[in-house]
Amino acid sequence: MERVQEFKIGDWVCIRPFLTSTKYGLGSVTLGSIGIVYCIRPDSSLLIELSYLPTSWHCEPEEVEHVVPFRIGDRKCVKRSVAEPRYAWGGETHHSVGKIREVEGDGLLIIDIPNRQENDGNxxxxxxxxxxxxxxxxxxxxxxxxxxxxxxxxxxxxxxxxxxxxxxxxxxxxxxxxPRFEVGQEIRVMPSVNQPRLGWLNESPSTVGKTARIDLDGALNVGRQSLWKVSPGDVEQLPGFEVGEWVCSKPSPGSRSSSDLNGASCIAVVHSVQDSGPLTHYTEAEKVPCFKVGQYVRLRTSLVEPRWGWRGSRPESQCVLTGIHADGEVKAAFFGLPGLWRGDPADLEIEQMFMLPFVESKKGG
The missing domain is CATH 2.30.30 (SH3 type barrels.)
Incomplete structure (x- = not known):
């Protein structure tokens, strides 16, 4: 019978890599992970802090084993058996060696790499x-x-x-x-590429997918049933816009639009995303928070004049959106104004807190 090791708070431990089951379940824990004993419960079970978990992991003492603790000043490098570190490379390689500068309570290591170049990873x-x-x-x-x-x-x-x-x-x-490729970006093979450098696997020129992982050598792993590796030079990034989203035009260097007088870009609603011939190219637009019926809004503080005039409103006026047209035009109800007010969303900003005007009541007599 195996003798159960004794543990104390602060011990560094490794989850035994060959466990087939655990008493309290593994959850999101990876076998072989290293953490720190955070608490010893009255029944001798342990709570382990792991850097990638939001809460402590509950286990029995026989499910973990002692490891040599990490200490500030230790020189470390990524193990050759690790293809991709949990928190990505950031420009480092297996040859990068650094000193531990800080050890956080959950075991996360902060490592300084000497002579690290800012361009690494570009x-x-x-x-x-x-x-x-x-x-x-x-x-x-x-x-x-x-x-x-x-x-x-x-x-x-x-x-x-x-x-x-x-x-x-x-x-x-x-x-x-x-531009840097990022996990979650939607990509496809460029139409000009007949044969991708890393092959098609089971995909085709019509395949569109999101990057699930980026390897150390830059290979993009598209997240489908089985990861499809693609060379970044063979793909193009798709806009990521969806019909119904709100966008504004990006400022163009050297150009001046009619909306510059009011200091705001045009705001519109995406009606379609086309492969070719769009009225606005996706690189010329960026997403903005969407307007919704029932939201409290106010006129922008830098507004010179609303697109369709003040019509009884004032710079400090607040209102509630009561309707939104398909082209983005809004209808709003201003306090104290009869009827609905027609507005350009670029003239408005969403209120995080809505304060009703104070109205003093007078008693008769």
Whole structure:
């Protein structure tokens, strides 16, 4: 019979990796996780703090085992067996070594990486103006997008491309940054790509999916029944807009719209999302909080004049939305004004707290 180890509060423990079941259930716990004993209950069961759980995990003593504690000043690197750290790389690699600067109560480690470059982790490609990179093309193409893994003092970089086993030598003068890919983005293979670099798997040119995970080498894992790996240079990001959402036009450098006088961009409702020929390209718009019937709103403080005039309202006026037209035009009821007030949503802002005007009552006589 195995002797149950004795534990005390503050001990570092590892959840035994070969457990088939636990008395109180695993929940979201990963076998092999390391945490700290937070509490010892009267029945000798333990509460373990794990950095990725919002609450302590309840277990029996025989379900965990002691491990060597982590201490401030220890030098650490990510284990080679870990393909992707729980909190992502942030530009580091398996070769990155740093010192523990802080240990939080749930076991989360804050590690300082010496000489860490701010550019590490950026996404890059060859500039369009460069006819050939300094170190040649090899299997890299003009559309290839990779992730910076190291930046040397002489301006050379090591770039990870998902279709290569080794870092690609790259001169900083040959590259340009591209927008960072993020988990949750909706993507599809570009129409100009006949054969994706990493293959189709069971997908097709019509496949649209969301990125579920991004590998260290930049490979995008599209979250379907089985993850489909896609090279970032083969895809385009989709707008992510849906019919019925509220959007406003982004300010365009060097241009001045008719709404600039009032200091607001135009606000509208998305009616359709088309593959080609849209009246407004999705890169020219951004989402804004939606207006809803029953919301309390007020005229914007910087408003010079409402689109259709004041019509009895004043800069400090507050109102309630009573109707919203399909094109975004709103109807509002102002306190003290007869009838409904027609308004442009760009002239309004949502009130977080609505204060009714104080009306003094007078007694007769």
């Amino acid at each position: 996404w890059v490609r060859v500039k369009a103006s460069v006819s050939a990179p300094r170190y040649g093309w090899e299997d890299v193409t003009r559309n290839s997008i990779g992730v910076i893994h190291n930046l040397e003092e002489d301006g050379d970089m090591g770039i990870a491309f998902c279709f290569r086993n080794e870092l690609f030598p790259f001169s900083v003068s040959d590259g340009e940054k591209v």
